Amino acid sequence: MAGAYFYQNVNGIVDRLLSEQLSDGGWNCDASDGSTRSSFNTTICVLEALLQYERTRGGTSEVTAARLRGQEYLLERGLLRRRSTGEVIERDRKSGAEWTHFAFPTWWYYDVLRGLDYLRDAEITPDERVAEAIELVASKGQGDGC
Template identity: 55%
Template sequence: MTVIDWLLDGDPAIRWQVMHDLLDAPADEVGAERARVEREGWGARLLALQGTDGLWDGGALFPADYTRDEPGQPWTTTMHVLQTLQLCGLDPACGAARRAVSLVAANARWEHDGQRYFDGEVEPCINGRTVETGVYFGIEVAPIVQRLLGERLADGGWNCEAEHGSVRSSVDTTVNVLDGLLAFEQATGGSDGVREARRSGQEYLLERALFRRRSTGEVVNPHYLDFAFPYYWHYDVLRALDYFRRSGAARDPRMAEAVAVVRSQQQPDGRWLLGRVHPGRVCFALEGGVGEPSRWNTLRALRVLRWWDGEP
């Protein structure tokens, strides 16, 4: 079995993206496979877990029964499930998506201060993800975008700790905001302010070769070299490279070391492993454990390398 055959033997969420991103399959075939995400596999299972009130696990960010002494972070709530459905490629025009998102818009409130879900919260890492999923599912999120533009720090990025006095950006927060701004720009055409903010956020990452300290050249965090899926709010170099791929950015030489990290993790059989699982409550496991072959990471790595190598 080839790597492509192995990928195509996976969930519909994997299959349609392989067909689209790696095989350049005809649009009608891709669309037919994508439509299965609503009815089968991970997408259908996640949709079935939505409560009648529109929430997953009773909350926007935290479950209804959450206590602070729970190990890890809960990944079962509305924000994380919407992001995962987006990454699975659930067709935003399908009936299930429209019903699910309309319930979220009507009923979900952020735990921070009771804000309506698609009005955003206070942390830019949360708001970046809200913008990305909001745009994907056809919700108006321009006011959140304007807030994000005003929260950019002097070094070019963003940090959720800015409300507590931090003046230095974070790669984790910055990549979440960049994902949101990119989705907004691609859907609406953006604005000069959005384009400038994305440019500065990209420079913030590139000046650090995507994973090194600008001051010393040391690796900021070894976990940035471990590829997790789902990644939720967390940063790693594969996620960053996939952002640049989707943005249509030029292949900047400052990305080369991060690309080499991705290449180095390809196994002799052509696959990539699951490098990390972010601890916490999950709806269900999308893949096996750490160290096992990962269809998600293999798909993501192959399309990044296809872009980097300039393949048509």
């Protein structure tokens, strides 16, 4: 969250994010239009923002708890699977972007590499739920460590 980074008062934004967290632990920018299912895209953006807020402003127990619930949203899905069917999500419904191909810059789009990068930045110890995502990233290597 750029405002937190530059020490601006972003409490109103944070309060709104906390109030918009869905029951499955994530967020969806279409929640105000009635969506009840979270989106990987929206959730990763909120997680990155809340983590930045915690680091620059110290956060609160409420912010930390919301962020941890959001992390669980991603981890329960192995960073790449639909909760409803367990199938690997191949394409973003709105943009058509492939989740198994990594983009730069990511903008607001989610992909497995961005999910793993967030977990690294948040200093989350990997567990078996991220093994498939890590294998996917490793499979994209060129054989020379790159």
